């Protein structure tokens with residue numbers, strides 16, 4: 107295990123390397139237990155660096171087999187090799203020299219899935235962020251860019267395909283049934299973008315002709331027999347390549363683009379130059395085994411990794427503090443892509459939901475950190491919703507502030523000025539400031555201040571003077587390490603909706619407001635409108651233009667007015683969602699106090715009217731009908747949370763809406779598209795509306811029959827999984843549910859990705875008993891504890907997706923997680939740390955559960971030898 111030095115890395119400590127790398131040649135002789143890596147690196151001392159300064163390279167769990175300088179052995183007194191560093195003294199003053207470093211690795215026993223490892227018989231690498239140092243001693247940091255030549259040698263029957271970054275140089279037979287392949291990547295890159303794959307794989311091929319007429323070979327490698335399930339990924343790849351040309355003028359830059367799907371992967375996918383490695387969950391799809399959401403994820407992640415070619419690879423990060431430079435920006439780009447490929451408002455609603463569900467709680471708890479952190483102990487723990495999702499929102503705000511044209515000018519300048527660089531957030535912002543002539547100094551606080559700002563909104567209507575005033579006031583609570591906060595620049599899109607449903611167009615005084623956006627830059631600002639014909643209703647933070655919490659007293663009538671007349675679909679959903687949230691929060695409080703709930707009549711009316719309104723897209727209607735989740739209600743309540751009360755209240759509201767709209771839901775439940783399945787957004791939207799209507803109809807009928815019939819008749823995974831979920835969550839223990847679970851399990855026993863759904867659905871069944879069920883599934887001999895997808899599908903789904911089960915009052919859920927975290931940590935620290943973050947909101951629970959959670963966290967902290975990953979998280983959570 108990598109030693110936890112407790113060292114804190116600081117942004118302000120940045121210093122370039124003492125030596126400059128000119129090129130690297132790597133040779134791999136692949137073997138499951140003893141892969142030999144020979145790395146030849148040409149370097150020279152950086153100008154101004156004294157001759158007494160040694161070369162210090164990074165390692166992680168390495169042993170040095172041999173070291174040569176300019177081809178010669180050197181005296182052992184001139185170097186020190188430890189598992190995590192190689193130090194070489196007395197190197198030449200200015201002339202370039204070559205070091206030859208040989209290391210031996212055991213891919214088969216590398217369970218961390220970082221560096222070179224084996225998954226289902228395939229050799230593969232994962233180097234971001236610090237995995238390359240598990241392969242050879244090197245400057246494993248993103249600001250060291252160089253060109254790579256890679257030669258891979260392997261037994262033909264062990265690894266038929268030998269892949270690396272860049273263009274194929276050549277290959278052929280070696281000795282004794284072995285063969286080799288050589289690759290050259292002409293684009294200088296940091297080590298984290300290095301990749302190698304060796305294995306016997308199935309191949310799907312296509313081509314793409316770029317805007318300048320070059321033909322690029324596209325190859326997707328999957329396990330044999332799974333080739334047909336890669337067709338959608340290939341289609342998404344071609345659309346992504348075209349989109350980046352059309353929207354950003356960015357062309358692909360190698361002769362070949364390859365994707366390899368593997369079944370053991372810590373994250374979603376990785377953007378290695380020209381050789382993306384994917385979690386197979388985000389490549390493989392067909393109607394029988396993948397649901398609509400899987401198709402949408404595949405499209406988004408294929409695009410995300412492809413877009414990294416420019417935002418991440420051609421322009422990379424100076425250091426890991428700048429992670430959002432590539433991630434926030436690339437998420438922003440993949441969001442825009444999906445919005446163009448699908449329904450933009452529906453996509454935006456899904457983004458808002460995700461941001462609030464994952465990023466807002468992170469920002470409100472002990473793990474809060476700025477979009478660009480200033481310190482870290484373990485960088486693996488910063489691949490977070492804040493860096494990714496909030497990072498994307500920050501880029502989106504730049505576009506809102508600058509407007510589409512100046513935003514594009516800024517991006518063009520960024521590409522032009524920084525191509526080939528390892529850049530910083532300052533470099534990025536300077537391009538937008540220059541392109542637009544705007545001062546972005548105050549705006550830059552979005553990168554350095556953690557926490558979700560709150561904006562309180564009040565308004566004043568003067569009937570006689572026909573004036574309307576909107577007063578905005580911002581605040582930002584302290585977060586770990588940041589007790590005092592500066593005032594932010596918050597761009598709030600707004601609309602004033604008049605009594606007749608039209609929008610008031612006049613400009614306000616009192617602060618900058620342009621193109622329907624209030625620019626809140628002071629603590630408190632009043633925007634005044636005159637000559638307003640009648641009392642308007644304010645729709646604020648339209649489209650979620652800023653990632654903030656809005657505090658505004660709005661009457662149900664006003665919210666209903668917005669949801670009826672908003673021209674913007676997202677704002678319309680926001681109004682509905684706010685309305686539903688407020689009702690559910692009030693109902694949860696009553697349930698907590700053991701009092702009778704108030705009727706949900708108004709809410710039911712609006713929801714049913716929306717469900718029926720066929721001028722609205724089905725996908726939008728489905729989003730409207732999906733009540734805020736229990737976790738959303740908990741977040742809104744904020745403290746002293748009782749998950750059982752929230753569950754009781756939400757179920758009661760669901761039942762009331764279901765009964766009131768039974769007729770409508772029964773009709774809509776049968777409205778799924780007939781005929782051959784198509785994954786397109788329109789068909790998926792229809793299935794979503796039919797699916798949620800089926801669930802409401804089943805609740806109204808209070809029998810499992812409808813869901814079981816849907817399950818039996820399903821001819822695609824979307825409908826099948828939806829039906830199974832209704833059965834398992836609404837009718838647990840019924841014969842129908844037991845039968846369906848058994849049918850599903852036997853039908854898909856040989857398909858791990860589908861079986862993951864079976865685990866997740868069960869893990870998320872509400873109620874205390876689920877905890878025992880999860881224990882039982884974990885103890886089964888067929889359960890694969892080493893596969894990250896499987897672990898996430900059971901433990902991750904239970905802890906992050908089952909508020910009542912996980913937060914059982916007796917603490918059994920927390921203890922289950924604590925045991926799993928300690929056990930997994932011994933094999934795969936990254937996975938263990940990530941699962942543990944499910945407890946990040948423990949301090950907002952009611953005192954009894956808080957105490958149970960604290961005890962579980964302490965048991966992890968005191969479990970003995972922990973990885974840097976887990977100890978960093980547990981200590982921040984307990985601080």
Ligand code: PHE
Pocket residue numbers: 232234235372373374375376377410411414433489
């Ligand atoms: N850089 C990857 C992405 O977001 C994520 C990743 C990080 C993958 C670390 C593996 C390891 O595209």
Ligand code: ZN
Pocket residue numbers: 410414432433436
């Ligand atoms: Zn990314």
